[in-house]
Amino acid sequence: MNRPLIRRLAVLAAGASLMGLAACATPSRPDAMALAATPALTAAPGDVGYHSVTTVNVSGGNDTNPLWTAQVSNADFKTALESSLAAAGYMGSEGRPMTVTASLVDLKQPMVGLDMSVTSQIRYSVSREGQVIFNETVSATGTATISEAFVGAERLRLANEKSIQENIRQFLTRFRATAR
Template identity: 40%
Template sequence: MKKFLIACLAAPALAGCVTASETTALIPQTALNLPAGSSLNEAVSVTTLSQSNDSAFSAQVSDEALADALTAALRQNGLLSVDEGVYSVVPRLVHLDQPMAGLDMTVTATINYLVKATDTDSVVLDKTISSTFTAGATSAFAGATRVRLANEGAVRDNISEFITFFADWAEDQ
Protein backbone atom coordinates (compact mmCIF):
# COMPACT_ATOMS: atom_id res chain seq x y z
CA MET A 1 0.00 0.00 0.00
CA LYS A 2 2.85 2.37 0.84
CA LYS A 3 4.44 1.80 -2.60
CA PHE A 4 1.09 2.54 -4.27
CA LEU A 5 0.76 5.87 -2.43
CA ILE A 6 4.32 6.85 -3.34
CA ALA A 7 3.66 5.99 -6.99
CA CYS A 8 0.46 8.07 -6.97
CA LEU A 9 2.24 11.05 -5.48
CA ALA A 10 5.20 10.77 -7.86
CA ALA A 11 3.11 10.36 -11.03
CA PRO A 12 2.64 14.11 -11.68
CA ALA A 13 6.39 14.61 -11.53
CA LEU A 14 6.97 11.93 -14.15
CA ALA A 15 4.23 12.70 -16.67
CA GLY A 16 1.40 15.07 -17.50
CA CYS A 17 -0.14 17.24 -20.18
CA VAL A 18 2.34 19.38 -22.02
CA THR A 19 1.46 23.04 -22.50
CA ALA A 20 2.25 25.22 -25.50
CA SER A 21 5.76 26.59 -25.82
CA GLU A 22 6.47 30.29 -25.47
CA THR A 23 7.82 31.81 -28.69
CA THR A 24 10.63 33.58 -26.82
CA ALA A 25 11.82 30.23 -25.45
CA LEU A 26 12.22 28.92 -29.02
CA ILE A 27 14.63 31.67 -30.14
CA PRO A 28 18.26 30.51 -30.27
CA GLN A 29 21.17 32.76 -29.48
CA THR A 30 22.99 31.83 -32.69
CA ALA A 31 25.74 34.30 -33.50
CA LEU A 32 26.84 34.36 -37.11
CA ASN A 33 29.74 36.60 -37.97
CA LEU A 34 28.85 37.55 -41.51
CA PRO A 35 31.10 40.04 -43.26
CA ALA A 36 29.61 43.51 -43.70
CA GLY A 37 29.27 43.07 -47.47
CA SER A 38 27.73 39.60 -47.31
CA SER A 39 24.98 38.88 -49.81
CA LEU A 40 23.00 37.37 -46.94
CA ASN A 41 22.62 40.62 -45.01
CA GLU A 42 18.87 41.29 -44.89
CA ALA A 43 18.25 38.66 -47.59
CA VAL A 44 15.72 36.31 -45.96
CA SER A 45 12.01 36.47 -45.20
CA VAL A 46 9.89 33.91 -43.35
CA THR A 47 6.52 32.59 -44.48
CA THR A 48 4.14 30.37 -42.54
CA LEU A 49 2.31 27.47 -44.07
CA SER A 50 -0.71 28.47 -46.13
CA GLN A 51 -2.80 25.82 -44.42
CA SER A 52 -2.76 25.02 -40.72
CA ASN A 53 -0.52 22.21 -39.57
CA ASP A 54 -2.96 19.81 -37.92
CA SER A 55 -0.31 17.58 -36.41
CA ALA A 56 -0.58 16.49 -32.81
CA PHE A 57 2.43 18.69 -32.08
CA SER A 58 0.96 22.00 -33.27
CA ALA A 59 -0.74 22.54 -29.90
CA GLN A 60 2.71 22.47 -28.28
CA VAL A 61 4.70 24.31 -30.98
CA SER A 62 2.46 26.14 -33.42
CA ASP A 63 3.47 27.05 -36.97
CA GLU A 64 3.18 30.71 -35.97
CA ALA A 65 5.45 30.28 -32.93
CA LEU A 66 7.99 28.42 -35.07
CA ALA A 67 7.92 31.10 -37.78
CA ASP A 68 8.14 33.89 -35.18
CA ALA A 69 11.14 32.25 -33.50
CA LEU A 70 12.90 31.75 -36.85
CA THR A 71 12.13 35.37 -37.78
CA ALA A 72 13.61 36.64 -34.51
CA ALA A 73 16.72 34.47 -34.92
CA LEU A 74 17.24 35.70 -38.49
CA ARG A 75 16.78 39.29 -37.28
CA GLN A 76 19.39 38.79 -34.52
CA ASN A 77 21.88 37.62 -37.12
CA GLY A 78 21.22 40.38 -39.64
CA LEU A 79 19.66 37.99 -42.17
CA LEU A 80 16.03 39.14 -41.96
CA SER A 81 14.80 41.24 -44.85
CA VAL A 82 12.45 44.12 -44.14
CA ASP A 83 10.83 43.45 -47.50
CA GLU A 84 10.55 40.29 -49.54
CA GLY A 85 14.21 39.30 -49.48
CA VAL A 86 16.19 37.13 -51.87
CA TYR A 87 15.05 33.95 -50.13
CA SER A 88 11.81 32.98 -48.43
CA VAL A 89 11.87 30.24 -45.79
CA VAL A 90 8.83 28.16 -44.83
CA PRO A 91 9.48 26.20 -41.62
CA ARG A 92 7.26 23.20 -40.82
CA LEU A 93 7.36 21.07 -37.70
CA VAL A 94 7.36 17.50 -38.98
CA HIS A 95 7.63 15.57 -35.73
CA LEU A 96 8.28 15.89 -32.00
CA ASP A 97 9.48 12.63 -30.53
CA GLN A 98 8.60 12.93 -26.84
CA PRO A 99 8.76 10.59 -23.86
CA MET A 100 5.57 9.62 -22.07
CA ALA A 101 7.21 9.70 -18.64
CA GLY A 102 10.59 9.75 -16.99
CA LEU A 103 13.02 11.78 -14.99
CA ASP A 104 15.18 13.09 -17.83
CA MET A 105 12.96 14.12 -20.74
CA THR A 106 14.64 13.90 -24.15
CA VAL A 107 12.80 15.30 -27.16
CA THR A 108 13.79 15.14 -30.80
CA ALA A 109 12.36 17.89 -33.03
CA THR A 110 12.26 17.32 -36.78
CA ILE A 111 11.66 20.48 -38.79
CA ASN A 112 11.54 20.89 -42.55
CA TYR A 113 12.79 24.17 -44.00
CA LEU A 114 11.66 24.91 -47.54
CA VAL A 115 13.69 27.75 -49.04
CA LYS A 116 12.50 29.49 -52.19
CA ALA A 117 14.14 32.07 -54.39
CA THR A 118 11.65 34.93 -54.23
CA ASP A 119 12.32 36.19 -57.75
CA THR A 120 11.37 32.85 -59.37
CA ASP A 121 9.34 31.25 -56.53
CA SER A 122 11.35 28.08 -57.16
CA VAL A 123 12.53 25.80 -54.39
CA VAL A 124 16.30 26.13 -54.00
CA LEU A 125 16.71 24.18 -50.76
CA ASP A 126 14.55 21.58 -49.03
CA LYS A 127 16.28 20.72 -45.77
CA THR A 128 14.97 18.60 -42.90
CA ILE A 129 16.85 18.77 -39.62
CA SER A 130 16.43 16.65 -36.50
CA SER A 131 17.80 17.88 -33.20
CA THR A 132 17.64 16.51 -29.68
CA PHE A 133 17.48 18.20 -26.30
CA THR A 134 17.25 16.76 -22.80
CA ALA A 135 15.64 18.53 -19.85
CA GLY A 136 17.07 16.87 -16.76
CA ALA A 137 15.19 15.89 -13.63
CA THR A 138 16.47 19.03 -11.90
CA SER A 139 15.05 21.32 -14.62
CA ALA A 140 11.54 21.23 -13.17
CA PHE A 141 9.51 19.13 -10.75
CA ALA A 142 6.56 18.43 -13.05
CA GLY A 143 7.14 16.00 -15.91
CA ALA A 144 4.99 18.06 -18.26
CA THR A 145 7.17 21.11 -17.62
CA ARG A 146 10.33 19.11 -18.36
CA VAL A 147 8.80 17.91 -21.65
CA ARG A 148 7.91 21.52 -22.57
CA LEU A 149 11.46 22.62 -21.75
CA ALA A 150 12.85 19.77 -23.85
CA ASN A 151 10.48 20.71 -26.72
CA GLU A 152 11.69 24.30 -26.58
CA GLY A 153 15.35 23.28 -26.40
CA ALA A 154 15.05 20.87 -29.33
CA VAL A 155 13.31 23.46 -31.51
CA ARG A 156 15.76 26.19 -30.45
CA ASP A 157 18.75 23.97 -31.33
CA ASN A 158 17.07 23.03 -34.61
CA ILE A 159 16.61 26.66 -35.66
CA SER A 160 20.21 27.41 -34.71
CA GLU A 161 21.45 24.46 -36.77
CA PHE A 162 19.36 25.58 -39.75
CA ILE A 163 20.68 29.16 -39.64
CA THR A 164 24.28 27.94 -39.56
CA PHE A 165 23.63 25.44 -42.37
CA PHE A 166 21.73 27.99 -44.46
CA ALA A 167 24.42 30.67 -44.11
CA ASP A 168 27.11 28.21 -45.24
CA TRP A 169 24.92 26.94 -48.10
CA ALA A 170 23.93 30.41 -49.33
CA GLU A 171 27.51 31.74 -49.24
CA ASP A 172 28.47 28.88 -51.61
CA GLN A 173 25.73 29.74 -54.13
Protein backbone atom coordinates in the same frame (compact mmCIF):
# COMPACT_ATOMS: atom_id res chain seq x y z
CA MET B 1 -21.25 3.40 4.17
CA ASN B 2 -18.37 4.03 6.54
CA ARG B 3 -17.77 7.79 7.23
CA PRO B 4 -13.95 7.53 7.63
CA LEU B 5 -13.79 5.71 4.29
CA ILE B 6 -15.87 8.42 2.60
CA ARG B 7 -13.59 11.12 4.06
CA ARG B 8 -10.48 9.32 2.82
CA LEU B 9 -11.95 8.96 -0.64
CA ALA B 10 -12.90 12.65 -0.67
CA VAL B 11 -9.39 13.66 0.41
CA LEU B 12 -7.84 11.39 -2.25
CA ALA B 13 -10.15 12.80 -4.94
CA ALA B 14 -9.32 16.37 -3.93
CA GLY B 15 -5.59 15.60 -3.89
CA ALA B 16 -5.75 13.94 -7.31
CA SER B 17 -7.63 16.95 -8.70
CA LEU B 18 -5.02 19.36 -7.36
CA MET B 19 -2.17 17.23 -8.72
CA GLY B 20 -3.92 17.16 -12.09
CA LEU B 21 -4.10 20.95 -12.14
CA ALA B 22 -0.44 21.25 -11.21
CA ALA B 23 0.55 18.97 -14.08
CA CYS B 24 -1.32 20.83 -16.84
CA ALA B 25 0.64 21.07 -20.06
CA THR B 26 1.64 24.56 -21.15
CA PRO B 27 2.61 25.61 -24.68
CA SER B 28 6.19 26.18 -25.70
CA ARG B 29 7.40 29.77 -25.36
CA PRO B 30 8.72 31.50 -28.50
CA ASP B 31 11.36 33.45 -26.55
CA ALA B 32 12.79 30.19 -25.18
CA MET B 33 12.98 28.66 -28.68
CA ALA B 34 14.57 31.69 -30.38
CA LEU B 35 18.29 32.19 -30.79
CA ALA B 36 20.18 35.27 -29.72
CA ALA B 37 22.65 36.93 -32.06
CA THR B 38 25.97 35.13 -32.24
CA PRO B 39 28.95 35.91 -34.50
CA ALA B 40 29.01 32.35 -35.90
CA LEU B 41 25.40 32.58 -37.12
CA THR B 42 25.09 36.25 -38.05
CA ALA B 43 25.02 37.23 -41.72
CA ALA B 44 27.14 40.12 -42.86
CA PRO B 45 26.67 42.52 -45.79
CA GLY B 46 27.40 40.58 -48.97
CA ASP B 47 26.27 37.21 -47.54
CA VAL B 48 23.41 35.45 -49.31
CA GLY B 49 20.21 36.38 -47.53
CA TYR B 50 21.58 39.34 -45.59
CA HIS B 51 18.52 41.44 -44.65
CA SER B 52 16.55 39.71 -47.44
CA VAL B 53 14.01 37.39 -45.75
CA THR B 54 10.63 39.03 -46.17
CA THR B 55 8.33 36.03 -45.62
CA VAL B 56 8.36 33.13 -43.15
CA ASN B 57 5.84 30.31 -43.56
CA VAL B 58 5.43 27.62 -40.91
CA SER B 59 3.32 24.45 -40.85
CA GLY B 60 3.05 21.14 -39.02
CA GLY B 61 2.80 22.47 -35.47
CA ASN B 62 0.06 21.62 -32.98
CA ASP B 63 -1.60 23.65 -30.28
CA THR B 64 -1.08 22.40 -26.73
CA ASN B 65 -4.00 20.63 -25.06
CA PRO B 66 -3.59 21.47 -21.34
CA LEU B 67 -4.90 18.01 -20.43
CA TRP B 68 -2.40 16.16 -22.59
CA THR B 69 1.19 17.08 -23.52
CA ALA B 70 3.09 20.23 -24.39
CA GLN B 71 3.33 20.88 -28.12
CA VAL B 72 4.78 23.53 -30.42
CA SER B 73 2.19 25.62 -32.24
CA ASN B 74 2.72 27.11 -35.68
CA ALA B 75 2.35 30.64 -34.30
CA ASP B 76 4.94 30.11 -31.53
CA PHE B 77 7.39 28.37 -33.87
CA LYS B 78 6.99 31.13 -36.47
CA THR B 79 7.68 33.81 -33.85
CA ALA B 80 10.80 31.96 -32.67
CA LEU B 81 12.06 31.42 -36.23
CA GLU B 82 11.45 35.05 -37.23
CA SER B 83 13.21 36.28 -34.07
CA SER B 84 16.15 34.00 -34.76
CA LEU B 85 16.38 35.10 -38.40
CA ALA B 86 16.23 38.75 -37.31
CA ALA B 87 18.96 38.23 -34.69
CA ALA B 88 21.11 36.54 -37.33
CA GLY B 89 20.69 39.45 -39.76
CA TYR B 90 18.44 37.74 -42.31
CA MET B 91 15.08 39.50 -41.82
CA GLY B 92 14.65 42.65 -43.88
CA SER B 93 14.01 43.98 -47.34
CA GLU B 94 17.42 45.24 -48.46
CA GLY B 95 18.31 42.43 -50.86
CA ARG B 96 16.43 40.25 -53.31
CA PRO B 97 13.35 39.03 -51.35
CA MET B 98 13.62 35.56 -49.88
CA THR B 99 11.02 33.24 -48.36
CA VAL B 100 11.79 30.73 -45.60
CA THR B 101 9.36 27.83 -45.28
CA ALA B 102 9.60 25.50 -42.30
CA SER B 103 7.48 22.38 -41.87
CA LEU B 104 7.56 20.59 -38.52
CA VAL B 105 7.65 17.00 -39.78
CA ASP B 106 7.91 15.24 -36.42
CA LEU B 107 8.23 15.97 -32.71
CA LYS B 108 9.24 12.76 -30.93
CA GLN B 109 8.38 13.09 -27.27
CA PRO B 110 8.65 10.66 -24.35
CA MET B 111 5.55 9.94 -22.29
CA VAL B 112 7.45 9.83 -18.99
CA GLY B 113 11.01 10.06 -17.73
CA LEU B 114 13.37 11.71 -15.31
CA ASP B 115 15.39 13.26 -18.11
CA MET B 116 13.20 13.95 -21.13
CA SER B 117 14.64 14.20 -24.62
CA VAL B 118 12.60 15.52 -27.53
CA THR B 119 13.73 15.19 -31.14
CA SER B 120 12.34 17.61 -33.71
CA GLN B 121 12.51 17.07 -37.44
CA ILE B 122 11.91 20.18 -39.54
CA ARG B 123 12.03 20.58 -43.31
CA TYR B 124 13.42 24.00 -44.24
CA SER B 125 13.19 25.50 -47.69
CA VAL B 126 14.58 28.88 -48.70
CA SER B 127 13.59 30.37 -52.03
CA ARG B 128 14.37 33.56 -53.89
CA GLU B 129 12.38 34.73 -56.90
CA GLY B 130 10.79 31.27 -57.24
CA GLN B 131 14.10 29.39 -57.15
CA VAL B 132 14.87 27.08 -54.22
CA ILE B 133 18.35 27.81 -52.88
CA PHE B 134 18.16 25.63 -49.74
CA ASN B 135 16.03 22.55 -49.04
CA GLU B 136 16.98 20.24 -46.17
CA THR B 137 15.44 18.37 -43.26
CA VAL B 138 17.12 19.10 -39.94
CA SER B 139 16.86 16.82 -36.92
CA ALA B 140 17.83 18.02 -33.45
CA THR B 141 17.39 16.85 -29.87
CA GLY B 142 16.81 18.83 -26.71
CA THR B 143 16.91 17.39 -23.20
CA ALA B 144 15.46 18.70 -19.94
CA THR B 145 16.45 17.13 -16.64
CA ILE B 146 14.51 16.63 -13.44
CA SER B 147 16.75 19.24 -11.80
CA GLU B 148 15.41 21.83 -14.28
CA ALA B 149 11.74 21.02 -13.64
CA PHE B 150 10.24 18.54 -11.20
CA VAL B 151 6.84 18.35 -12.90
CA GLY B 152 6.93 16.14 -16.00
CA ALA B 153 4.72 18.42 -18.11
CA GLU B 154 7.06 21.35 -17.47
CA ARG B 155 10.11 19.19 -18.24
CA LEU B 156 8.55 18.17 -21.56
CA ARG B 157 7.89 21.81 -22.48
CA LEU B 158 11.53 22.68 -21.73
CA ALA B 159 12.75 19.75 -23.85
CA ASN B 160 10.50 20.90 -26.72
CA GLU B 161 11.93 24.42 -26.52
CA LYS B 162 15.53 23.20 -26.43
CA SER B 163 14.92 20.88 -29.38
CA ILE B 164 13.38 23.61 -31.54
CA GLN B 165 16.11 26.09 -30.58
CA GLU B 166 18.83 23.59 -31.51
CA ASN B 167 16.98 22.79 -34.74
CA ILE B 168 16.92 26.47 -35.72
CA ARG B 169 20.63 26.74 -34.82
CA GLN B 170 21.49 23.80 -37.10
CA PHE B 171 19.36 25.25 -39.91
CA LEU B 172 21.15 28.61 -39.74
CA THR B 173 24.53 26.87 -39.61
CA ARG B 174 23.76 24.72 -42.66
CA PHE B 175 22.22 27.60 -44.57
CA ARG B 176 25.27 29.80 -43.97
CA ALA B 177 27.58 26.98 -45.07
CA THR B 178 25.73 26.21 -48.32
CA ALA B 179 24.58 29.70 -49.34
CA ARG B 180 27.97 31.44 -49.45
